Amino acid sequence: MKIRCAVLDDYQQVAMSMTDWSVIADRVDVKVFNTHIESEDELSAAIDDCEIVVIMRERTPFRRALFERLPRLKLLVTTGMRNASVDLAAAAEHGVVVSGTRGGGEGTTELTWALILGLSRRIVRENEALRTGGSWQSTVGVDLNGKRLGLLGLGHIGTNVARIGQAFGMQVAAWSQNLTAEKAASAGVRLAASKDELLESSDFVSIHLVLGDRTRGLLGSRELGLMRPTAYLINTSRAPIVDRDALIEALRSGTIAGAGLDVFETEPLPVDDPLRSLPNVLATPHIGYVTEASYQGFYRGIVEDIEAFLNGSPVNVLS
Structure with a gap:
């Protein structure tokens, strides 16, 4: 049998x-x-x-x-x-x-950049307008060249994200609790003086950390409040690294410009979840590894x- x-x-x-x-x-x-x-x-x-x-x-x-x-x-x-x-x-x-x-494969790295590019050039909004006969050229895109990319975590995925950011002409910095200056330098990345400094100075913040006791809730209301109102948060790692309620409030209030999300605390995401409808969220259904x-x-x-x-x-x- x-x-x-x-x-x-x-x-x-x-x-x-x-x-x-x-x-x-x-x-x-x-x-x-x-x-x-x-x-x-x-x-x-x-x-x-x-x-x-x-x-x-x-x-x-x-x-x-x-x-x-x-x-x-x-x-x-x-x-x-x-x-x-x-x-x-x-x-x-x-x-x-x-x-x-x-x-x-490098699916999560590539999706991270799909989210960054989608947010910076308002791809979803412009595509929807084109498909439905809406306004022609209704937004102004954000340049990546010369902007600052801040990475929370510089492991395999973070290092690859950094490399692509450098190819776009971005200034790349990274921070994690165990990151050394030598490791950052080997990736051609500036080691941020602190998590707060990274958040305050970055135009795009991308999370590439393992979820654990030290990283759960790493970004809450205080940390999101340090980010620039023109900055974007990208999370293709694990949702609980960011406090969900704090993120929703930051997006609603304009504390940050927007977020690109591939991970959620409840999956599949409930149909009435506000992250499905907030206009400054570009979200995908946890497909970073789906290649x-x-x-x-x-x-x-x-x-x-x-x-x-x-x-x-x-x-x-x-x-």
Whole structure:
């Protein structure tokens, strides 16, 4: 009898085409769910016969209560090598191995720049006017050349964002709690004297930090108030790094000029959420990692993780 495996949240219906599943087809029966199941009751009923579950990033959290309702579950595979929505302690207590995967491509870097360019040139507004017969040339764009780009975080993605900013002729600075002058210099970036100095001096502030105890709520009302009223905030990292209520108030009051957002505290974003309708927000539905290269890497890794587990030697185990 084959082992049952559920692949959750395959919104684009590409899970079975992104890699070769044939290497485990004789041992695993895969069922794919293309829509998000919000209710824990419905989800546990749908997958309670599965020994293996695959999740895409943080679309479906796995908390202790869910592990308790899935006694057959033996392997949970998550895309990426960290997932804040999985209770690893609960998984271990219930005898569930949690394996991660490595993606590929530079999707988040590229989307960061799509948001910056979309905001600076008012692309959505101008495109809508063109499509509907509205005003011709109704806005004046913001130049990037000569402007200041401030990066909160200078890891892999932050460094690549910096490189592209430099190509646009921007002055790039960065800050994080552990960033050194040597690391900044190696990327050709100025190390900001402090977080406050970075916020006060930047025309665009882009967040590229890992969510943790030190970064949760890093930007609140005080920090957003330090930004220029002509400045834009970009977040393709994790939503809780910015205080949600403070951000909405800053956008409504004109404390900042606008925001480009790809991440939200509740996903999918509720239909009545103000971030869907504020005119100075350019938002995308957490698609930074949703590219062919990333998906091919993720799903290839998923199959490799499952095969290794079936062979008795789990790999990429998270703890």
